[in-house]
Amino acid sequence: MSARTDPSAQPFAHLQAQNAALYRVVLATFVRAKQRFTVHLRPEDVLAELGVGTSAEAVTAALTQLAEWGNLRADPDTGRVTTVEDFHRARYLYQLSPEGHAAEQAIAVYEETVARRGALQSVALSDIAAQLRALLAIAAGGAAGDPPDPAKTHLLLMSLVDRFTGLADNAQAFMASLRRTVDFADAEVDVFLAYKEQLISYLERFIADLANRGAEIAALAGQIEEAGVLPLLEVAAHREASDAAPVDDADGEAQRAVAREALAAWRQRWHGLRDWFVSADGGRQSQARLLRSAAIGAIRQLLGTVTAINERRAGRSDRSADFRTLALWFAEAPDDESAHRLWHTAFGLSPARHLSTTAESLALVEEQPLPASVSWSRAPRLEISPRLRRTGSYERRGSPNRVIDRSEQRRLLGERMEREAAEAARARAALATDGPTTLSHLGELDSVEFQLFLQLLGDALAVRRPDADEVVTATSDGTLLVRLVRIAHAPPVRIVTRDGVLTGPDHLVEITDLDPARALTAR
Structure with a gap:
């Protein structure tokens, strides 16, 4: 009607x-x-x-x-x-x-x-996990012979779908707005640089929450399917069908058709939620993992944009330092032939490249190109610039541009890079284990070690399937190998760091440094 x-x-x-x-x-x-x-x-x-x-x-x-x-x-x-x-x-x-x-x-x-900008909702991940735990309790009761409560089951499923839909829509809107922010960074450079640190911290926090909560949600979805998710969906479908408007249906076929359509809709919603967090065997990655990769890529793109902005603001290079370095290379040349090659490479003095000719001569060369084997005496003449013929130089005379000495900034940047590399090497050496050990035996971690540990833990949890107890993965740069084994009925463990306390179920972890030289130096 x-x-x-x-x-x-x-x-x-x-x-x-x-x-x-x-x-x-x-x-x-x-x-x-x-x-x-x-x-x-x-x-x-x-x-x-x-x-x-x-x-x-x-x-x-x-x-x-x-x-x-x-x-x-x-x-x-x-x-x-x-x-x-x-x-x-x-x-x-x-x-x-x-x-x-x-x-x-x-x-x-x-x-x-x-007007919606979107957000990466870490709270929504926690809510979805809590609702799935409540559904798992209902499904387990149904498997034991206790029929599910229709009102409670229907309300839980509707709340779950509503929270999940908001999470997916907001994540999509946020990533789209983030791409626009990076694309238009040139228009508002000062604003972009002012909040990029907060934006990167926001993305890193969501990536860590998505790695932890995503694995938990995937595991809960698998347990609900093992206990039986179809009876729960049928209860919700029948409850929705009971609210359908009455029609002239003597045999009840129209009412059953409404129930079938409602069940098909609920099954599609459940498959969408499961596929969002669980990867398929055929190589299809889950949307949660793709979102995590997109967020990591956004961080790299943000850092690249900041680097490009800083390079544009840095001005011209230090020519005096470049010429001093070039003079050192000339002094270290083993023979005259190497010095000649360095000269031609540095100043681009290949045959006739240093001449400035007229546009008509260039057009003639492009229309009638000559092979390199033709002798210069047989080739047609080139009309050079009148300024070069009259003054002996094509460049206009005048004082050269002032060269800025940036040796102090380069020294500070080099010291910062050396310090960060030393901290990263120390964190790798501190986290590397001689064999399998429990998380409770890692000891207290400082900020650098804790950040590296979270990255390793996130990489391992991201590739672990819900039904797997052990996972082995390598970092993106291929320098560390992480092996994580789930301990059955393990008590909660507390990892104390300078940034706070990380709690969770205890696991066996083995971290191996794949760089032999660095591993030998660390020992």
Whole structure:
């Protein structure tokens, strides 16, 4: 059964009208009135809502026009009629029509969608895991013979789908806005540099939460499917089908068709949630893992953008330092032939490359190219620039540009890179184990060691399947090998760091340094 609508209504016509701004504020007044459960508004009520600066004639004309377009419904105002003249005078009560209300809802959704920036919701991951744990308890009770409660099961599934849909939509919107932020970094460089540290920390925190919670959610989804997820989906489908509008259905086939459609919809939602967190055997990666890779790539892109901005701001290179380095290379050349090769390479003095010729000569060479085997005496002559012929130099005379000495900045940058490399090497040496050990025996970790440990733990948990107890993986640079083994019924473990305390189930971990030279130096 469909609602009756006015085919002549044009509820979106006011958006392109001359007084669109006035129409929008008038309709916003009716939307607020509907939220306050106010049924009708008189013109003087609308004028009072708009405040000073709007005339009564303009409001009356706007209400009349909106009623003609179908946004408002005008009913005669007979409540204040005391005489025959009052009855014949045009007085109306206005309220939003069904078409106008639908148009306002559509405009609100459009504005919200366009303005939404999105977010990476770590809290949503925790909520999804909690709801899955509650569903697992219901599924386990159903496997033991205790039928699931329809209301509780249906509400849990609806809350789970709503939370998951918000997580996926917000993550997609955030990554799209992040790409726009990086793409337009040149337009607002100062703003970009001001918040890039917070943005990188935000992405790193979500990556760590996604690695931990994603593995837990994937494991819970697998346990629910083993206990039996189909009865839960059937309960939700039958409960939705019971609310369907009655039809002329003597044998109940239409009602069963509604139930089948609802069950198919719930199965599709469940498969979507499972595929979002669980990778397939055929090589298809889960959306959670793809989102994690996209976030890591966004961090690299942000750092690359910052590096490019700093390079553009750095100005010209230090030519005096470059010439001193080139002089040292000349002094270290083993023979004259090597010095000649260095000379030609450094200054680009290949045959005729140092000459500046005219555009006509270049066009002639491009139209009639000559092979390199043709002797210069047989080749056609080249017309060089008149300035070069007259003065002996093509360059304009004048003082050279001032060279900025950046040796101190380079020294500081080199010291910082050496310090960071030493800290990374020390963290690798501290985390490398002689064999399998439990997480509880790692001891206290400093900030650098803790960041490296979180990265290794995230890489291992990301590739571990929900039904696997052991996983072996290597870091992206291939320098460390991580082996993680789940301990059955392991008690919780606390890893104390300078940044806080990390808690979780105990595991066996083995970290091997694959660089023999570095491993030997560490020993």
